[in-house]
Amino acid sequence: MKVDYRELVHTDRVHGSLLHDPEIFADEMERIFVQGWVFVGHESEVKNDGDWVKRQLGNESVIMVRAENGEVNVLANRCSHRGTALCWEHKGNTAFFQCTYHNWRFGLDGGLRAVPFPDGYSKPKEDLGLDRAGQIASYRGFVFVNLDGSAGWIDEHLGPAGYELIDRLCEMSPSGTIDLSKGWIGHRVQSNWKLWPESDSDGYHVGFVHASMSASTDTYYDDVAVGADAVKSSRAVDYGRGHLELDWRPSYKKELSWLGVTRERVKEYYSALAQRVGNDLAEQMLWDGPPHAFLFPNLFLGETVIAIVEPVAPGEMIHHHTSVQFDGADEAFNERLLRQTEAAVGPASFITTDDAITAERIQAGVSGTDTSWSSTSRGWIDLSRGLHREEIDEDGVRSSDASDETTNRGFWYRYLDAMTGKGRH
Amino acid sequence: MTSAELRAEVEDFLYREARFADEFLLEEWEALLTDDFHYWVPAGRLEGDPSKQLAYLNDNRARVATRIRQLQTGKRLSQLPNSPMRRVISNIEIESTDDEEALVKANFVIYELAAQSSGELRVWPGQAQYRLERVEGNLRMSAKWIELVTAHAGQRNLTFLI
Numbered sequence: 001m002k003v004d005y006r007e008l009v010h011t012d013r014v015h016g017s018l019l020h021d022p023e024i025f026a027d028e029m030e031r032i033f034v035q036g037w038v039f040v041g042h043e044s045e046v047k048n049d050g051d052w053v054k055r056q057l058g059n060e061s062v063i064m065v066r067a068e069n070g071e072v073n074v075l076a077n078r079c080s081h082r083g084t085a086l087c088w089e090h091k092g093n094t095a096f097f098q099c100t101y102h103n104w105r106f107g108l109d110g111g112l113r114a115v116p117f118p119d120g121y122s123k124p125k126e127d128l129g130l131d132r133a134g135q136i137a138s139y140r141g142f143v144f145v146n147l148d149g150s151a152g153w154i155d156e157h158l159g160p161a162g163y164e165l166i167d168r169l170c171e172m173s174p175s176g177t178i179d180l181s182k183g184w185i186g187h188r189v190q191s192n193w194k195l196w197p198e199s200d201s202d203g204y205h206v207g208f209v210h211a212s213m214s215a216s217t218d219t220y221y222d223d224v225a226v227g228a229d230a231v232k233s234s235r236a237v238d239y240g241r242g243h244l245e246l247d248w249r250p251s252y253k254k255e256l257s258w259l260g261v262t263r264e265r266v267k268e269y270y271s272a273l274a275q276r277v278g279n280d281l282a283e284q285m286l287w288d289g290p291p292h293a294f295l296f297p298n299l300f301l302g303e304t305v306i307a308i309v310e311p312v313a314p315g316e317m318i319h320h321h322t323s324v325q326f327d328g329a330d331e332a333f334n335e336r337l338l339r340q341t342e343a344a345v346g347p348a349s350f351i352t353t354d355d356a357i358t359a360e361r362i363q364a365g366v367s368g369t370d371t372s373w374s375s376t377s378r379g380w381i382d383l384s385r386g387l388h389r390e391e392i393d394e395d396g397v398r399s400s401d402a403s404d405e406t407t408n409r410g411f412w413y414r415y416l417d418a419m420t421g422k423g424r425h
Numbered sequence: 426m427t428s429a430e431l432r433a434e435v436e437d438f439l440y441r442e443a444r445f446a447d448e449f450l451l452e453e454w455e456a457l458l459t460d461d462f463h464y465w466v467p468a469g470r471l472e473g474d475p476s477k478q479l480a481y482l483n484d485n486r487a488r489v490a491t492r493i494r495q496l497q498t499g500k501r502l503s504q505l506p507n508s509p510m511r512r513v514i515s516n517i518e519i520e521s522t523d524d525e526e527a528l529v530k531a532n533f534v535i536y537e538l539a540a541q542s543s544g545e546l547r548v549w550p551g552q553a554q555y556r557l558e559r560v561e562g563n564l565r566m567s568a569k570w571i572e573l574v575t576a577h578a579g580q581r582n583l584t585f586l587i
């Protein structure tokens with residue numbers, strides 16, 4: 001049966017079957033993860049020629065590799081002979097990829113270099129290279145791919161907001177560049193992948209799901225996301241294209257609140273930053289902090305953390321995260337970012353563990369919803385909060401109180417476009 | 426102290442520490458720690474400088490106190506209710522020792538029920554390395570480092586005391 005997504009995604013509500021139906025999951029892997037732009041990794045993970053990392057994009061295993069000419073390629077992790085996966089480790093360095101079945105050898109651009117007993121082939125070698133990503137784009141080290149090459153160009157996908165959010169993070173580095181090579185940590189959750197764009201950009205739950213954090217430690221989330229004042233001053237923003245932000249900036253009560261320190265403790269970082277951007281801008285950045293934003297469909301810019309959402313099955317996903325490291329910042333500062341990351345995000349953290357349990361409870365709740373779609377009265381998820389007070393500016397950017405579901409709706413608007421082929425070329 | 430006596434004392438300590446963790450006897454568990462206790466679960470082998478790596482868990486004494494306080498709030502969703510769990514410890518090796526300090530390695534398997542959500546039975550195999558010190562006559566733990574068999578594979582929620 002062909003799913004009619006317009007029946008399942010409405011402005012004020014979406015149907016629970018979107019979170020557990022296998023047919024829908026299969027459609028998503030094709031329409032979002034193959035036909036659309038997705039984040040794959042960061043150039044700092046493959047600094048040297050021959051460095052590679054393995055990534056899972058929906059159903060596809062891919063290799064991101066830096067070739068001898070310095071270019072970053074994204075190749076299918078699948079031998080073009082009979083389909084054997086080429087890489088098993090998470091990362092490595094190599095001069096070529098060699099399949100272990102019949103020893104075909106591929107260059108770092110995916111081209112077939114050598115086969116044993118070549119006289120058995122009359123096909124040209126050029127026809128037998130690895131599948132490559134149809135489109136690849138890199139911005140300030142963030143590498144995006146569109147596997148089938150059919151999505152529009154990257155500017156249409158990221159839009160001005162996508163670029164601005166990445167800029168806002170990278171500009172906080174004394175050198176203007178960030179490093180994401182400390183490794184990705186996987187958090188395995190028994191939930192649908194779409195509950196993470198939701199959780200990562202939901203401003204309504206913080207005071208409830210994370211009450212144990214507020215009760216046991218001094219956290220800046222109390223100022224920006226807990227209680228009636230905070231959820232009014234902070235903003236939930238939908239930039240369009242599925243790019244979302246919880247904008248804490250209006251709520252911070254002191255500079256460096258997002259890092260939980262005084263300037264005295266990070267003097268070296270501040271002076272290195274001010275040297276490049278000047279004192280006024282550096283002061284402003286200390287107040288504003290890095291963005292808390294989600295870029296459709298799988299990239300979370302979580303302040304000093306970056307996360308990738310990886311779907312595994314309708315009720316299974318992995319939230320991978322790493323710590324932002326600022327090139328040009330002193331070692332103590334970057335270690336502080338590592339410790340902050342360990343506290344906030346991941347399987348043993350103080351924060352996203354409670355998001356994980358919430359996602360698993362949602363999954364348990366919605367898994368019983370009807371997939372015959374015969375009844376429209378049952379199994380809906382309400383997303384109407386703040387619809388009546390949301391503001392739209394001249395660029396179409398929607399914003400509202402941080403506790404409003406503007407961000408959640410923004411995800412689903414983009415989702416519906418992706419699933420119905422709207423805006424595709 | 427003979428090595429047999431020390432081994433008996435170390436084993437007693439390890440089993441007690443394990444039971445306190447399994448039963449969420451948080452204050453009792455915390456009382457086993459020295460003031461400079463270090464708790465570490467890396468996303469790989471137990472090697473290199475922990476301060477330079479991104480780990481699953483890397484608590485100094487202050488942070489482990491926060492971890493325990495968070496569990497004690499009664500609002501820690503991911504441990505409401507606490508996971509029913511039991512661990513088995515074996516292959517205990519006491520590496521280098523004088524009467525004041527012992528470095529101990531042991532294998533463990535934890536069986537944990539995700540009673541807070543899916544009801545999945547979760548299995549956590551690995552090796553624990555302990556540094557034990559004698560404080561006023563009693564053994565205390567100044568480090569507990571955990572190398573999970575699944576260290577590279579990502580983890581389910583790890584919100585109990587491992």
Ligand code: FES
Pocket residue numbers: 079080081082083084099100101102103104
């Ligand atoms: S399958 Fe790879 S060489 Fe045959």
Ligand SMILES: [Fe+2]
Pocket residue numbers: 199205206209210351352355
């Ligand atoms: Fe959360």
